[in-house]
Amino acid sequence: MERALATAEYYGLDLDDAKRIxxxxxxxxxxxxxxxxxxxxxxEEIMRMESAFVHEDLDQAAGYGTSSR
Known part of the structure; x- marks a missing residue:
């Protein structure tokens, strides 16, 4: 997640906008x-999909753009 945010300027975003998105x-x-x-x-299909969605990056991403970050 940090690496993705570090490239925000390359895409024309400042860090705050990138975190909000x-x-x-x-x-x-x-x-x-x-x-x-x-x-x-x-x-069964939902269980197979879980590894694509349930991980630390998603938890971290969901926290960006809130008042605590």
Whole structure:
């Protein structure tokens, strides 16, 4: 996550804007399990998808852009 944020200027973003965007995306992606369930994904498929979504980077991303960071 830090490496991605370190390249923010390359994409025309200042660090605060980049953190805000990362936070927004992180909070939306955090709802992946509910979305998969709502779309009818079977439990076995949801379990297979878990490693793509449940990890420290997502937790970190979801925290960006809040008042605590």
């Amino acid at each position: 990362v936070g927004q995306i992180g909070r939306v992606v955090s709802a992946w399990r509910d979305t998969a369930t709502d779309l009818g994904a079977p439990p």
